[in-house]
Amino acid sequence: MKVLVAVKRVVDYNVKVRPKPDGSGVDLANVKMAINPFCEIAVEEAVRLKERGVADEVVVVSVGPTQAQEQLRTALALGADRGILVEAEADLEPLAVAKVLKAVCEREQPGLVILGKQSIDGDNNQTGQLLAALLGWGQGTFASEVVVEGDRVRVTREVDGGLQTVSLRLPAVVTTDLRLNEPRYASLPNIMKAKKKPIEVTRPAELGVDVARRTELLGVEPPPARKGGIKVADVAELVDKLRNEAKVIG
Amino acid sequence: MEDMLDSILSEEDRYFREVVRAWVERECPKAWCRELERREDVFPQDLWDKLVAFGALGIGIPEEFGGQGGSMLNQVIFARELARTAAGLTWVWGVTSFSGAKLLLYAGSPEQKQALLPKIATGTLKTAMAFTEPGGGTDLLGGLRTRAERREGGWLLRGEKIWSTGASVADYLVVLARTDDAVERRTQGISLLLVPRDLPGIEIQPLPKIGMRAYSSCTVRFDDVYLGTDALIGEEGKGWYQSLEMLNYERLINAATCLGILDGVIEDALEYLRTRRAFGKPIGQFQILQHYVADMAMWRAQAELLIFHAAKRQSEGKPIAMEAAMAKIAASEYANRAADLGIQILGGMGYSAETDMQRYWRDSRLLRIGPISNEMGKNLIAEQLGLPRSF
Numbered sequence: 181m182k183v184l185v186a187v188k189r190v191v192d193y194n195v196k197v198r199p200k201p202d203g204s205g206v207d208l209a210n211v212k213m214a215i216n217p218f219c220e221i222a223v224e225e226a227v228r229l230k231e232r233g234v235a236d237e238v239v240v241v242s243v244g245p246t247q248a249q250e251q252l253r254t255a256l257a258l259g260a261d262r263g264i265l266v267e268a269e270a271d272l273e274p275l276a277v278a279k280v281l282k283a284v285c286e287r288e289q290p291g292l293v294i295l296g297k298q299s300i301d302g303d304n305n306q307t308g309q310l311l312a313a314l315l316g317w318g319q320g321t322f323a324s325e326v327v328v329e330g331d332r333v334r335v336t337r338e339v340d341g342g343l344q345t346v347s348l349r350l351p352a353v354v355t356t357d358l359r360l361n362e363p364r365y366a367s368l369p370n371i372m373k374a375k376k377k378p379i380e381v382t383r384p385a386e387l388g389v390d391v392a393r394r395t396e397l398l399g400v401e402p403p404p405a406r407k408g409g410i411k412v413a414d415v416a417e418l419v420d421k422l423r424n425e426a427k428v429i430g
Numbered sequence: 431m432e433d434m435l436d437s438i439l440s441e442e443d444r445y446f447r448e449v450v451r452a453w454v455e456r457e458c459p460k461a462w463c464r465e466l467e468r469r470e471d472v473f474p475q476d477l478w479d480k481l482v483a484f485g486a487l488g489i490g491i492p493e494e495f496g497g498q499g500g501s502m503l504n505q506v507i508f509a510r511e512l513a514r515t516a517a518g519l520t521w522v523w524g525v526t527s528f529s530g531a532k533l534l535l536y537a538g539s540p541e542q543k544q545a546l547l548p549k550i551a552t553g554t555l556k557t558a559m560a561f562t563e564p565g566g567g568t569d570l571l572g573g574l575r576t577r578a579e580r581r582e583g584g585w586l587l588r589g590e591k592i593w594s595t596g597a598s599v600a601d602y603l604v605v606l607a608r609t610d611d612a613v614e615r616r617t618q619g620i621s622l623l624l625v626p627r628d629l630p631g632i633e634i635q636p637l638p639k640i641g642m643r644a645y646s647s648c649t650v651r652f653d654d655v656y657l658g659t660d661a662l663i664g665e666e667g668k669g670w671y672q673s674l675e676m677l678n679y680e681r682l683i684n685a686a687t688c689l690g691i692l693d694g695v696i697e698d699a700l701e702y703l704r705t706r707r708a709f710g711k712p713i714g715q716f717q718i719l720q721h722y723v724a725d726m727a728m729w730r731a732q733a734e735l736l737i738f739h740a741a742k743r744q745s746e747g748k749p750i751a752m753e754a755a756m757a758k759i760a761a762s763e764y765a766n767r768a769a770d771l772g773i774q775i776l777g778g779m780g781y782s783a784e785t786d787m788q789r790y791w792r793d794s795r796l797l798r799i800g801p802i803s804n805e806m807g808k809n810l811i812a813e814q815l816g817l818p819r820s821f
Contacts, residue, residue, distance in 0.1 A: 250441075257445065366449050367485050368498040371442050 181291035181328070181350075183226040183235040186281055187219035187255050189248040190301040203399040205271070206301070215251040218296025220258070221356040224363040225326055226294050227259035234328045237261050239288055243268055243280045249379055256374035257366035263379035264288075268391060274302070276384075276391035278310035283387035285315060290351060292333060297322050297355040308355035318348035322357040434731065438738045443503055450511040453484055460515045460694070460786050467519055467789060470643040471636045473599045477522055482553030486512075487527040491535070496548030501745035502679065506686040506737060513690025514697070517786070518642035518793030520687045525596045525645075526550055528683050529676065530557030533604055537622060537664030537672035546602075546624075558600035560591040560625075560650050561673070567593065568806045569821070570606075571616045571670070576652065578607040578623055585609075585623065585657040587631075590649065593800070597648040598634050600627050605652070610667050617670045622663040631655040641792035678750055680801050681758035685737045688761035688797055691790045692730040695765070695772045698786055699723050702776050713775075722771045729764035736760055752814040755807040758797075762804060765794035 191197055191206070192214040200207045215223075229235040240255040241264040242248040252263035266280050285293060298305035312319035320326075320335025324343065327334045328350075337344045338357045366374075384391045412418045422429045439447070457480050466474040481487055490505045491497025505528060513520040531550045534543055549555035566573015576589025587607060597603055603625045610619030627634070631653045636646035664672045703714030703723060713719055740753035769791035773780030780787040798804050809820050 250445075253441070253445065365453050365484060366445070368446060368489055368500045368504060369493060371446050371449070372499065375442055 181229075181235050182237045182239060182288065183229055184285060184288055184290035184293045185219070185222045185226045185238060185240045185255065185260065186277075186293070186295045186307070187223065187240055187242050187248075187251050188216040188296070188299045188301075189213050189242065189244050189251045190216045190299050193217060193300055199400045199402055203401055205397070205400050213247070213250070215254045216296050216299045216301075218298060218300070218356050218358070219251075220254075220296075220363045221358070221360050222294040222296050223255045223258050223260060224361045225323075225354075225356060226292075227364075228361065229292075229326075229328065230259065235292070239264065239290065241266065241281065241284050243272060243277045243384075245269060249381075252379050253374050254366070256377045256379075257371045258364065259370065260377075262377055265379055265381045266387065267381055267383050270391070270393075272391050273393055273395055274304045274306035275310055275394060276389070277307050278314055279389045280384050280387060280391065281307070281311050282314045283389050285311075285351075287387075292328070292350060293317075293353045294326075295353070295355050297357055308353055312353035315351075315353070318346075318352045319354070320346050320348055320352065321355040323354050324357050324359045326354055326360065434734060435738055438742050439503070439507075443507065446500075446504060447507045447511065450508055454511050454515055457484070458512065458515050463516045463519055464784075464786055464789060467517075467642065467644050468783070470638070471598070471646045472644055473646075474519060474522055474644045477516070477519060478553065481523050486523055487553050488551035489527065491527070491531050491547050491551045495543060495551060497551040502682070502741045503738070503745050505683060506741040509683050509686035510690040510693070510737075513687040514693040517691050517694065517789050518687070518796065519645060520690065521595060521642060522645055524683055524687070525558060526556045526600075529559050529680055530602070530604060532679055533559075533622065533663065533673070533676045536675060539664070541660070542624070542663065555602070556596065556600045557602045557604055558594050558596035558627075558648075560594040560597060560603045560605045562591060562593045564590055564592050564649075567800075568803050571620075574606065574608055574620070576605065576607040578605075578609050578621065578657070580609075581656070584659050585661055587623065587625065587652045587655040587657055590651050592649045593637070593647050594634075594650050595642075595647040596645060597627070597650050598636055598646045603627055603632075603650065604663070606669055606673065609669075613667070619667050620669040621666050622669040622672060623657060623661045624663050625652075625655065625657060625661060629655050629657070639796075641789070641796050677801070678754040679744065681754040681807070682737065682740055682744065682750065684797050684801060685733065685754070685757040685761040686741075688758075688765035688794055689730065689733050689737055691765040691794050692726065692733060692761070692768055694786060695768045695790050696723065696726050696730060699726065699768075699772045699775050702779070719775055722775060726764075726768040726771065729760075729768060733757070733761040733764050752811055755802075755810050755814075758802070759804045759807045759811075762794060762797040766791065766798055769794050 192212040195211055198207050226238040230238050238260040239262055240252055240260040242252050243266040249265055295308040322338045323335045324338045325336035331350050332347050333352050334347050335354055485498050488497035489500050489508055493499045509520055534546055563573045578585040578587045605623045605625050607623055609621040613619035632655055633651040635649045704712055706713045736757040740750045740757050744750045772787040776787050779785050813819050
């Protein structure tokens with residue numbers, strides 16, 4: 181079985197991001213970029229499936245700028261077999277990414293697609309679900325366990341208040357939650373081998389996908405700075421302020 | 431500031447550095463290393479186990495011997511990143527996987543390499559170097575009294591070594607011993623011997639010291655120790671020459687350790703400068719303290735360029751005698767001076783054993799003395815410049 185994994189280039193999770201002065205987006209100049217942590221978990225899961233003999237090939241795909249090749253190399257160093265970069269300059273919205281991934285799926289015919297549940301930059305949590313709907317495949321989102329059983333995959337989902345288990349017919353789409361696995365550290369030999377693994381570069385137009393935006397970004401601004409607290413003289417004043425200023429009690 | 435190493439490191443080297451950095455951050459945090467170091471003469475087995483699991487001991491050992499492959503650049507990168515938190519405990523990795531493995535790689539017989547390198551790479555075998563003697567460290571040859579005599583079926587070893595770091599936990603000691611007196615030069619007639627630590631007649635005693643307390647440096651006595659013929663590493667009588675290249679590499683890896691210490695010192699100093707307040711403002715606003723940390727940053731930049739330049743040359747097969755000496759001297763002086771200023775910046779907290787500045791200072795203090803004293807290193811540089819040998 182072939183497993184397709186989607187990975188996204190995002191700002192490294194340790195970086196404290198700042199909006200651009202004109203509010204047109206997040207300032208990415210000289211900022212450390214990395215593979216989206218949920219995508220890394222997706223790669224790890226696919227590689228484990230391959231190590232268990234369930235998958236025979238792991239193909240990793242990224243839709244993004246030329247530099248997203250670095251994140252594909254990261255995935256290859258973790259054990260993926262080959263990469264596909266769908267080069268797109270503009271910041272694509274989830275629907276456009278899902279359409280591109282659908283085109284890639286139709287060409288690659290994977291038995292299973294694994295994605296992160298969301299990227300830590302946009303936090304949209306849409307691409308996996310949109311992709312499954314576009315393909316007409318089953319979806320198991322927020323996975324904390326993935327077990328392939330014959331022509332089905334059993335996915336344990338982290339839902340509010342507990343765990344839900346679904347069984348999906350393959351091919352299917354799975355999105356990863358934080359507790360699915362702990363990604364390995366790439367070993368030096370695998371880093372060197374990743375250099376020799378192929379990365380195919382294509383563009384949305386070549387896949388016949390229209391990626392024009394359907395939404396408009398109006399602005400990006402930091403959350404308002406937290407105001408300093410005040411000291412109250414007694415409990416009566418505290419209750420008064422909670423009731424009449426903060427309006428948190430009736 | 432732009433990464434000055436961009437022109438030296440390949441994309442793979444940079445990614446390797448990122449992986450090591452993430453591993454160190456998660457697996458070897460400073461507070462944990464501080465606790466390990468505190469336990470005098472208790473080998474930090476947990477650190478060793480983590481190094482093994484990460485594959486660190488195989489870095490620089492070719493894949494054909496079960497290693498991870500990679501060049502001197504990878505080892506320098508690893509030493510630097512580990513030393514940022516582990517400081518001198520970087521030697522727990524270096525003594526076996528660097529000094530021991532390097533020597534076997536360059537001088538060992540095919541059988542020795544086949545038998546020992548895979549074990550080193552997978553962490554099932556530790557080595558320690560036993561070169562220095564009570565009678566001489568800088569004048570190693572002048573102080574060399576340990577002798578090995580040919581006997582039926584092997585060697586008889588007699589003598590005493592000092593400052594053999596890791597000897598008390600090693601499986602094998604790499605011993606420098608005189609095997610022939612009838613020679614023209616004192617650099618001749620010396621051999622390298624691979625000595626199993628548990629043989630009868632070997633007595634090992636840890637020495638108390640001010641830094642790297644968890645990783646004992648020891649005196650080792652050899653009282654008529656019988657060795658098999660297979661104990662000889664490389665060629666009989668050529669031990670000194672076989673060691674020289676390794677000693678250059680060792681200088682470079684110690685320079686990288688100092689560079690990591692500089693990283694740790696600067697990190698902690700900046701943190702304190704930003705958060706500690708005096709006279710109503712962060713102390714990082716005071717000019718004299720700003721100058722201290724600016725000096726540290728300049729020292730680090732210089733050390734970084736010297737070290738990576740030398741490592742790059744080595745990985746291209748070029749000689750590095752002068753470069754390694756320069757890198758080692760500069761980096762150890764800078765690291766120790768920076769740690770000293772770091773203590774000054776932290777004030778009382780810098781003198782406290784609950785922060786890391788004192789550990790950086792103690793560990794970098796050694797590296798001004800060993801594995802070659804900075805004064806002796808300068809003699810070698812002067813000689814490379816064409817001046818007559820001063821010693």
